Amino acid sequence: MEKNYRSELTCLFGDPVEENPTGVMMEAGYRAQGLNYRYLTLQVKKGELQKAMEAVRFFGIKGVNLTVPHKVDVIPFLDELSLSAEIIGAVNSVCNRDGVLVGENTDGKGFVTSLMEAGVSLSGKVLTILGAGGAARAVAVECAVSGAGKIYIINRNAERGRELAELIRNRTDAEAEYISWEGQAKIPEDTEVLVNATSIGMAENRGLSGASDDLAPDIHYEEIRKEMVVCDVVFNPPETEFLKRAKARGAKTVNGLGMLVNQAVLNYSLWTEHIAPAKVLYDALRREILTEESQTGGKAQNLGEAGAKAVCDTDADAADRNLIEHMVAYYAGDPKRIQHFLKVYEFARCIGEAEKIPEEELFILRTAAIVHDIGIKVSEEKYGNSSGKYQEKEGPAVAEPMLQSLGYEEDIIDRVLFLIANHHTYDKIEGADYQILVEADFLVNLYEDGCSRKTAENVKKNIFRTKTGLWYLEQLYLRQ
Numbered sequence: 001m002e003k004n005y006r007s008e009l010t011c012l013f014g015d016p017v018e019e020n021p022t023g024v025m026m027e028a029g030y031r032a033q034g035l036n037y038r039y040l041t042l043q044v045k046k047g048e049l050q051k052a053m054e055a056v057r058f059f060g061i062k063g064v065n066l067t068v069p070h071k072v073d074v075i076p077f078l079d080e081l082s083l084s085a086e087i088i089g090a091v092n093s094v095c096n097r098d099g100v101l102v103g104e105n106t107d108g109k110g111f112v113t114s115l116m117e118a119g120v121s122l123s124g125k126v127l128t129i130l131g132a133g134g135a136a137r138a139v140a141v142e143c144a145v146s147g148a149g150k151i152y153i154i155n156r157n158a159e160r161g162r163e164l165a166e167l168i169r170n171r172t173d174a175e176a177e178y179i180s181w182e183g184q185a186k187i188p189e190d191t192e193v194l195v196n197a198t199s200i201g202m203a204e205n206r207g208l209s210g211a212s213d214d215l216a217p218d219i220h221y222e223e224i225r226k227e228m229v230v231c232d233v234v235f236n237p238p239e240t241e242f243l244k245r246a247k248a249r250g251a252k253t254v255n256g257l258g259m260l261v262n263q264a265v266l267n268y269s270l271w272t273e274h275i276a277p278a279k280v281l282y283d284a285l286r287r288e289i290l291t292e293e294s295q296t297g298g299k300a301q302n303l304g305e306a307g308a309k310a311v312c313d314t315d316a317d318a319a320d321r322n323l324i325e326h327m328v329a330y331y332a333g334d335p336k337r338i339q340h341f342l343k344v345y346e347f348a349r350c351i352g353e354a355e356k357i358p359e360e361e362l363f364i365l366r367t368a369a370i371v372h373d374i375g376i377k378v379s380e381e382k383y384g385n386s387s388g389k390y391q392e393k394e395g396p397a398v399a400e401p402m403l404q405s406l407g408y409e410e411d412i413i414d415r416v417l418f419l420i421a422n423h424h425t426y427d428k429i430e431g432a433d434y435q436i437l438v439e440a441d442f443l444v445n446l447y448e449d450g451c452s453r454k455t456a457e458n459v460k461k462n463i464f465r466t467k468t469g470l471w472y473l474e475q476l477y478l479r480q
Contacts, residue, residue, distance in 0.1 A: 013065030028284035063271030071134030071215040090134035106263040108142025114258025136197035144172035152357040201240035216241040226250030347440035365433040388424025439469035
């Protein structure tokens with residue numbers, strides 16, 4: 001094969017772009033599939049977009065992402081629009097098809113997908129969306145066509161807010177109403193899903209109009225209820241001040257990372273005509289955000305422990321919920337088994353967090369606790385017995401395909417399979433995840449098996465090692 005030193009180009013146009021990690025995801029995907037593509041993150045200031053789009057044609061750039069402030073302004077420089085982009089009136093992705101520039105909008109689709117992944121259905125829901133710009137239009141329209149019942153648009157610019165509400169009413173089946181954003185915005189009482197679709201909260205937008213001093217949208221936060229789902233399209237920082245305040249009110253929160261990954265998956269496929277390696281893109285973004293210093297735009301950015309932990313917590317919680325649902329389905333009709341693994345999971349999580357074990361080890365522990373007894377069904381079918389040794393023998397082969405299908409990384413799977421294969425072996429315990437899983441399992445089994453106080457005392461002497469596990473054991477079984 002002849003060498004080819006000319007790479008196909010894809011890029012991002014926007015201002016600011018220094019903290020946008022899209023290129024990390026896209027280039028990870030290109031490498032994984034062996035594609036001779038490159039992704040450039042380019043600053044294009046407002047008023048300079050026409051020149052940039054002319055360069056797309058001149059250099060034959062295969063695809064372009066648009067971010068603020070260009071999602072609406074780019075439309076006059078395109079040859080065609082997809083149906084969704086035409087309805088939304090905003091474009092975040094351009095595909096160059098042999099010189100014909102086609103505008104698409106994948107922002108809204110990415111947002112809706114991230115809600116689905118978090119277990120949030122839009123059917124009949126009442127949404128309140130802060131903002132009426134490009135991102136807000138994409139989110140509002142896609143939510144409307146995905147089954148939302150009513151959408152409130154809160155925006156400071158009355159003309160733009162009314163226009164978006166009218167667009168939803170005229171082009172979708174959802175109801176829509178504009179609410180003026182004057183001072184602190186009030187959230188309608190019937191809101192079920194609240195979305196910040198402005199750029200308020202981005203690290204680089206200090207002093208942005210509409211933001212309070214701590215970079216949170218200016219709304220009445222006391223009106224957020226624990227029954228609400230609160231979302232932010234801002235991905236950096238992952239846990240914005242807006243989401244922190246919502247979480248403090250007891251609401252379920254969804255950050256902007258899922259939206260970013262899901263729209264990147266769609267863009268990748270449009271530009272390369274290859275099915276995007278979604279897990280590769282997600283893992284690349286997760287690694288980038290979780291590092292203490294992320295290289296963005298040539299500058300080192302310290303995300304800090306709190307920001308990194310927020311991402312890890314959000315990802316881990318979503319993964320746990322998904323795996324728990326699969327295990328409940330696996331044990332359907334067997335409430336004893338379902339309640340057992342859920343109790344072991346909660347004990348393991350509480351002990352692991354109290355003992356402050358590293359985040360990745362805690363994630364492995366939580367995962368293993370959910371699936372630790374997965375070999376029981378096969379053991380009973382093959383041997384007529386569900387003893388611990390049979391569970392250890394049969395469990396890994398059942399757990400592995402389930403974890404692979406759910407996108408767990410191979411090193412995580414390997415350790416979880418090891419724990420399944422050894423969770424009834426107590427003489428060679430190595431690692432905090434192994435120790436805590438054993439302790440959590442004993443805390444549940446001692447009760448379910450009706451063990452005596454003497455048995456609990458022997459377990460305390462011979463098995464338990466963590467301070468937190470010992471405290472639980474004493475409170476449950478050794479108090480006078």
